[in-house]
Amino acid sequence: MKELLMAVVLAISPAHAGTAQTVKVYFSKGFGIPGKTVAVIRKAPDRGVARFSVEQLINGPTKAEKSRGLHSELGAQIRGRSDCGADFQLKIASGTATLRFCRTVYGLGVGGDARVLHTIGKTLLQFKAVKKVVTLDKEGRCLFDQTDAGTSCLTGHE
Template sequence: MKELLMATVLALSPVQAPGTTVKVYFSTGNGFPGKVVAVKRIAPHSGVARFAVEQLIKGPTAAEHRRGLRSELGKQIRGRSDCGADFSLTIKSGTATLRFCRTVWGNGVGGDARILRTIDATLKQFRSVKKVVTLDKKGRCLFDMSDAGTSCRTGHE
């Protein structure tokens, strides 16, 4: 099952040759939604979008952290996965849908905005991605506390 899931994710992610350079966008400062700075990583497999999100969760290297870069995402992901990984990712018709399979705890309005901004910037680097929809474990828009929980799908708050 895990192999099938991985094959599906790789098939639906932007595909590049192994060794492709991708950008991962980390936060700098405490602004709202904050400034992001790109760093480069070398993808070891052809699922470059998935790799970029994995690196965002992993966070900056020690040297990047000393430069003031950070990722608030990794430490906010907790609990059991319902898909065998931290997240699932599909890209279809210009929309990247990132669904977290573990609980992502909110980090306050500013922290939540910075998390969403880094995800958005990281995934929109790929030409096939025009829009990013980020969902929580239950399929609601991540950090959307409205009754509907659909603002990321419609673009309305």
């Protein structure tokens, strides 16, 4: 249990507490499936850098980044009441980052959904403690999974 707690702390905290750390946020460029991504740098607070990275992805690119053709389809698709008091919950354990949205995330069709999942995955996989990303909707189903079970992201059959 102690090792698991250490892995979570290392994944979401910088090496030197009290100092800002730079992180990458991956935005889409173009509209391919899943599309090209471009990393931009953000200065994160001294704690919760993985959470901060997802928040930045939701906030979207700056005006200057938009002028370079970068975009995020995620933020505008998150709507409704939260069941956890925030847009999402993020847990990192045993090499898996589990991102569960606490508000409804509306899909944009196959292309947009693929780009959203791709940018989330790339953004979270930058952290050494993260080897796999699982993205869940408000009900705990794999985000954008339209199958009856809704578990493709858990089984690896996406």
